[in-house]
Amino acid sequence: MERLSTQCVIAGGGPAGLICGYLLALGGVDVIVLEKHKDFLRDFRGDTIHPSTLELIGELGLLEKFLSRPHDEVREVTAEIGDERFVAGDFTKLPTRCKFMVQMPQWEFLDFIAQEAKKVSTFHLFMEAEVTELLARSRRIMGVRVKTPDNQGDISANLVIGADGRHSTVRARAKLAVEDIGAPFDVLWMRLPAKSGDPHEPVARIVAGGLFIMLNRRDYWQCAMVIPKGGFEILKAEGLAGFHQRLRALAGFAAGRVETITNFDEVKLLTVAIDRLKRWSRPGLLCIGDAAHAMSPVGGVGINLAIQDAVAAANILAPILQTRIATPRELARVQRRREFPTKLTQWVQVQIQNRLLAPTMRAQTTPKPPALLRLLNRWRWLRRWPARFVGIGVRPEHVSAAILRRGSSAPS
Numbered sequence: 001m002e003r004l005s006t007q008c009v010i011a012g013g014g015p016a017g018l019i020c021g022y023l024l025a026l027g028g029v030d031v032i033v034l035e036k037h038k039d040f041l042r043d044f045r046g047d048t049i050h051p052s053t054l055e056l057i058g059e060l061g062l063l064e065k066f067l068s069r070p071h072d073e074v075r076e077v078t079a080e081i082g083d084e085r086f087v088a089g090d091f092t093k094l095p096t097r098c099k100f101m102v103q104m105p106q107w108e109f110l111d112f113i114a115q116e117a118k119k120v121s122t123f124h125l126f127m128e129a130e131v132t133e134l135l136a137r138s139r140r141i142m143g144v145r146v147k148t149p150d151n152q153g154d155i156s157a158n159l160v161i162g163a164d165g166r167h168s169t170v171r172a173r174a175k176l177a178v179e180d181i182g183a184p185f186d187v188l189w190m191r192l193p194a195k196s197g198d199p200h201e202p203v204a205r206i207v208a209g210g211l212f213i214m215l216n217r218r219d220y221w222q223c224a225m226v227i228p229k230g231g232f233e234i235l236k237a238e239g240l241a242g243f244h245q246r247l248r249a250l251a252g253f254a255a256g257r258v259e260t261i262t263n264f265d266e267v268k269l270l271t272v273a274i275d276r277l278k279r280w281s282r283p284g285l286l287c288i289g290d291a292a293h294a295m296s297p298v299g300g301v302g303i304n305l306a307i308q309d310a311v312a313a314a315n316i317l318a319p320i321l322q323t324r325i326a327t328p329r330e331l332a333r334v335q336r337r338r339e340f341p342t343k344l345t346q347w348v349q350v351q352i353q354n355r356l357l358a359p360t361m362r363a364q365t366t367p368k369p370p371a372l373l374r375l376l377n378r379w380r381w382l383r384r385w386p387a388r389f390v391g392i393g394v395r396p397e398h399v400s401a402a403i404l405r406r407g408s409s410a411p412s
């Protein structure tokens with residue numbers, strides 16, 4: 001990799017980077033995707049594949065193949081407050097071909113997209129390739145500097161896309177101004193053993209002083225404990241016995257299994273951020289996904305938004321990049337298309353975190369269920385709206401006819 005050149009280089013092989021790279025390649029653009037890790041097998045990433053993403057996979061003609069990978073289908077969103085269970089969302093009425101959300105470890109999803117993308121001759125994926133610097137001439141970004149385990153090299157490109165997540169190197173090096181919206185909580189991830197007879201669906205439990213989310217990974221439960229920002233050090237100072245006691249109060253049917261956590265090294269802290277760039281692009285560079293707008297885990301919609309950005313970027317830019325460099329105005333079209341859905345979704349996340357999560361974490365007793373939750377539980381037809389917000393989102397994107405047409409005749 002001493003010196004390479006391509007039409008588009010993408011930093012980050014997460015949902016945004018891989019989908020954008022795949023669609024651009026299908027659209028006839030030569031693309032290099034750079035992922036700093038050696039595989040996708042990182043734990044503690046979101047596991048949700050939304051109906052809107054399944055729709056896109058269907059548009060690409062890959063739905064049957066995708067659903068042959070191990071997964072669970074979630075048709076309802078439920079919440080437990082104290083001992084009461086509420087159904088808050090119903091995916092079965094969505095106007096999509098899949099009327100469910102797929103629960104699948106993210107490495108399976110990323111691996112699937114990477115395998116399909118590699119069949120397109122203009123798609124190239126380099127693992128263990130970390131973008132460290134941007135290359136610029138005058139005020140235009142011309143490429144990236146990349147570090148691999150063996151060496152370092154430069155890749156020049158007509159366009160650099162930053163899809164390198166919440167701690168984006170690309171956006172920092174590009175000096176794009178960030179508006180920090182802030183999140184008052186962090187998340188601790190841990191595993192608890194699964195047993196036969198356990199429920200299959202994800203579980204969200206709200207009790208005095210805490211919120212606990214459990215995702216069924218078949219062999220084990222992937223659990224997320226929501227804590228006040230900076231609270232992990234306090235929990236560690238209380239010791240493991242105190243931590244077990246808190247977990248027992250939160251874990252419901254799995255309360256008897258909390259002693260399987262024998263060390264704080266088995267508990268991973270994920271800091272939560274909500275922010276967004278004021279401008280997503282500058283000449284020669286565009287940010288998408290969490291690099292453009294870090295999403296909170298609230299509602300489990302960050303992957304969806306990242307993928308929708310990727311589709312919008314590919315739809316707008318593929319026809320241009322095939323033949324020439326995109327102008328600043330053309331790059332700004334991606335932000336114009338995706339900024340409203342981003343702002344609205346973040347606004348909803350902030351309302352939930354400030355009005356529901358923050359008081360819940362402060363509360364000494366289990367909070368009363370909000371009136372809205374009671375309404376949703378009572379009136380089935382109302383439940384399609386939260387499901388639509390989570391499952392489809394605002395302004396859903398579709399793969400453009402131009403990309404699909406070119407993709408069907410693309411050499412592989």
Ligand SMILES: Cc1cc2nc3c(=O)[nH]c(=O)nc-3n(C[C@H](O)[C@H](O)[C@H](O)COP(=O)(O)OP(=O)(O)OC[C@H]3O[C@@H](n4cnc5c(N)ncnc54)[C@H](O)[C@@H]3O)c2cc1C
Binds near residue numbers: 017036
């Ligand atoms: C605790 C937590 C739980 C969440 N749970 C959910 C959920 O259940 N459902 C949901 O929809 N959303 C969830 N989210 C949000 C979701 O994870 C993100 O919004 C989504 O992953 C963004 O996708 P992305 O492709 O933009 O970035 P990422 O998924 O962060 O991918 C970025 C990629 O870039 C790579 N990278 C980073 N730096 C470099 C570099 N310099 N060079 C090369 N590669 C680099 C990273 O290794 C990574 O693979 C959660 C977020 C948090 C914090």
